[in-house]
Amino acid sequence: MRITEAQTVSGWGKNFQSISTRAVVSDVAETVEIISMGTANRGLLPVGLHRSYGDSALNSGGTLIDLTELKHIAIDPETATATVGAGVTISELEQAALAHALFPPVVPGTGNVTMGGAIAADIHGKSHHKTGSFSQSVVEMKLLLANGSVETFTPHDPEFWATVGGLGLTGVVIELRIQLRVVQSNSVDVTEHRVPNLSAMIDLLGKSDKDYEHTVAWIDLSGDYRGRGVVSLGNYGSKSVKTSSGSGGLSLPDLAGTNFISPLTVRAFNEVWFRKPLKNGAAALTKYMHPLDGVANWNRIYGASGFLQYQFVIDEGREEIFDQLFAGLRGLKASSFLGVLKKFGAASKAPMSFPRPGWTLTLDYSVTVPGLEIFLQKFDEELVAAGGRVYLIKDSRVSPKLVPAMYPELDQWRTTRNAMDPHHLWQSDQARRLQLC
Numbered sequence: 102m103r104i105t106e107a108q109t110v111s112g113w114g115k116n117f118q119s120i121s122t123r124a125v126v127s128d129v130a131e132t133v134e135i136i137s138m139g140t141a142n143r144g145l146l147p148v149g150l151h152r153s154y155g156d157s158a159l160n161s162g163g164t165l166i167d168l169t170e171l172k173h174i175a176i177d178p179e180t181a182t183a184t185v186g187a188g189v190t191i192s193e194l195e196q197a198a199l200a201h202a203l204f205p206p207v208v209p210g211t212g213n214v215t216m217g218g219a220i221a222a223d224i225h226g227k228s229h230h231k232t233g234s235f236s237q238s239v240v241e242m243k244l245l246l247a248n249g250s251v252e253t254f255t256p257h258d259p260e261f262w263a264t265v266g267g268l269g270l271t272g273v274v275i276e277l278r279i280q281l282r283v284v285q286s287n288s289v290d291v292t293e294h295r296v297p298n299l300s301a302m303i304d305l306l307g308k309s310d311k312d313y314e315h316t317v318a319w320i321d322l323s324g325d326y327r328g329r330g331v332v333s334l335g336n337y338g339s340k341s342v343k344t345s346s347g348s349g350g351l352s353l354p355d356l357a358g359t360n361f362i363s364p365l366t367v368r369a370f371n372e373v374w375f376r377k378p379l380k381n382g383a384a385a386l387t388k389y390m391h392p393l394d395g396v397a398n399w400n401r402i403y404g405a406s407g408f409l410q411y412q413f414v415i416d417e418g419r420e421e422i423f424d425q426l427f428a429g430l431r432g433l434k435a436s437s438f439l440g441v442l443k444k445f446g447a448a449s450k451a452p453m454s455f456p457r458p459g460w461t462l463t464l465d466y467s468v469t470v471p472g473l474e475i476f477l478q479k480f481d482e483e484l485v486a487a488g489g490r491v492y493l494i495k496d497s498r499v500s501p502k503l504v505p506a507m508y509p510e511l512d513q514w515r516t517t518r519n520a521m522d523p524h525h526l527w528q529s530d531q532a533r534r535l536q537l538c
C-alpha cells in the first residue's frame with residue numbers, strides 16, 4: 102500500500118480543487134487494512150480514475166482509497182461472464198472480452214472508467230434504450246463494508262441497488278461479475294444522418310430506437326441554437342476491422358491555463374463538424390464507443406478555471422424545456438463544445454440511478470461564462486418543475502434543496518445506506534454539499 106502526503110485533486114471538469122490524502126491499494130487485504138487504521142472525521146472515499154466531472158470523487162481533508170491497481174480479469178466463455186477487479190477499466194474489459202468474441206453490453210463515451218466508478222454512477226451508453234444502464238449487466242458484486250467485512254451481493258439485495266448509483270457512499274466495490282454479450286466481430290455497422298434542427302433530430306432518434314442497438318446525436322449548441330446536428334446509428338457488425346492499439350497517441354499539452362473555448366472557436370469547430378463526411382459502414386467498436394479517447398487530456402482546452410458538464414433527463418412530451426434552455430444560453434452567448442442528445446429506455450431498480458425514460462441532453466461550458474451559474478440555477482428549478490433531474494456524477498453546482506425532488510427515492514436509499522455505514526465512514530465533498538447522507 103502507498104499512502105501519499107495530502108495532495109490537490111480535481112474532477113475531470115477541473116473546476117474544483119480539493120486536498121486529500123491518497124492510499125493506493127493493490128489487494129483486498131490492504132483495502133481492509135485502511136479501514137482498520139481508523140480515520141479522521143472526514144472519512145474515506147473509494148475512487149477510480151477521476152473521470153467524474155465535479156466533486157463526486159473528492160473528499161477534502163479526508164482520504165481517497167485508490168482502487169485503480171485492482172486489475173484482475175477472468176473471462177468465462179462458457180457463461181459469457183467476466184469477473185473483474187474494481188480498478189479494471191471499461192477499455193481493458195472490452196479488449197479481454199473481444200478476445201472471446203464477447204463485449205460488455207453497456208459502455209460509456211470514454212473507456213477510461215473503472216468498474217467501481219461505473220457502478221457508483223450506474224453509467225449508461227448509446228445502447229440504453231435496449232440494454233438499460235451498467236448495473237443491468239452486473240450479476241454479482243463484492244463489496245467491502247464499513248465494518249471491515251467483504252460481502253457478496255446480487256440484484257436480489259437492497260445493498261446491491263443502494264451501491265448502484267450510490268456515489269461511493271455505501272462501501273468499496275472490490276469485484277464484479279458481469280454478463281457479457283456475444284458479438285460476431287470487433288466492428289459496428291454505422292449510419293449517420295445530418296439533421297437541420299432539433300425537431301428533426303428528436304424525430305429521427307425516436308424512430309431509430311427500434312432498429313438500432315446504438316443511437317446518439319451530436320447537437321450543435323452554438324450560433325442560433327437551432328439544434329442541427331448529426332444522428333449516429335449503429336448495430337454490432339459481422340466484419341472484422343483493423344484497429345490501432347492504444348489511445349491514438351494524441352495528448353493535449355498543458356496550455357498554460359488558457360481557455361480556448363469561445364463562441365467563435367466553438368462556432369468554427371461546430372461548422373466543420375456538421376459538414377464533415379458522414380460515416381457509413383463498418384467502424385471499430387472501441388473507437389465508435391469512445392470517440393474522445395483519441396485525445397488524452399482534452400479537458401485542458403477550457404483552461405485553468407475549468408468547465409462544467411450539465412446533463413439532465415426529461416420525459417418525452419416535455420421537449421419545450423429545450424427551447425427555454427437554448428434561448429437562455431443563446432442570450433448568454435454560451436457555446437457548448439460537446440452537445441449530445443440521446444433517448445433513454447427503462448430505468449434500473451437503483452433509487453439513485455440517473456437514467457430513466459425520456460430525453461437526456463449533455464452540454465459542456467466554461468465556468469467563466471458570465472451569468473451562466475445564475476441562469477442554470479433558475480433552469481434547474483424549471484427542470485424540476487417539469488419532472489426532470491440532473492446526473493449527479495457530472496454535477497458540481499446543483500442546490501441541495503432540489504435533490505429530493507429530482508431523486509424521489511432518496512430517503513429509501515438513505516435508509517439502506519445508513520444501515521450499511523452507521524458511523525459515516527464513507528464521505529465525499531459532493532455528499533456534504535448535497536446533504537446526501
Ligand SMILES: Cc1cc2nc3c(=O)[nH]c(=O)nc-3n(C[C@H](O)[C@H](O)[C@H](O)COP(=O)(O)OP(=O)(O)OC[C@H]3O[C@@H](n4cnc5c(N)ncnc54)[C@H](O)[C@@H]3O)c2cc1C
Nearest residue numbers: 149150151152153209210215217218221224225268269274
Ligand atoms: C469523456 C467522458 C465521457 C463520459 N461519458 C459517459 C457516458 O457516456 N455515460 C456515463 O454514464 N458517464 C459518462 N462519463 C462519466 C463517467 O462514466 C463517470 O464519472 C464514472 O463514474 C467515472 O469513473 P472513474 O473510474 O473515473 O471514477 P471516479 O471519477 O474516480 O469516481 C466516481 C465515483 O465512483 C466512486 N467509486 C470509484 N471507485 C469506486 C469503488 N471501487 N467502489 C465504490 N465507489 C467507487 C467514487 O467514490 C465516486 O463517487 C464520462 C466521463 C468522461 C470524462
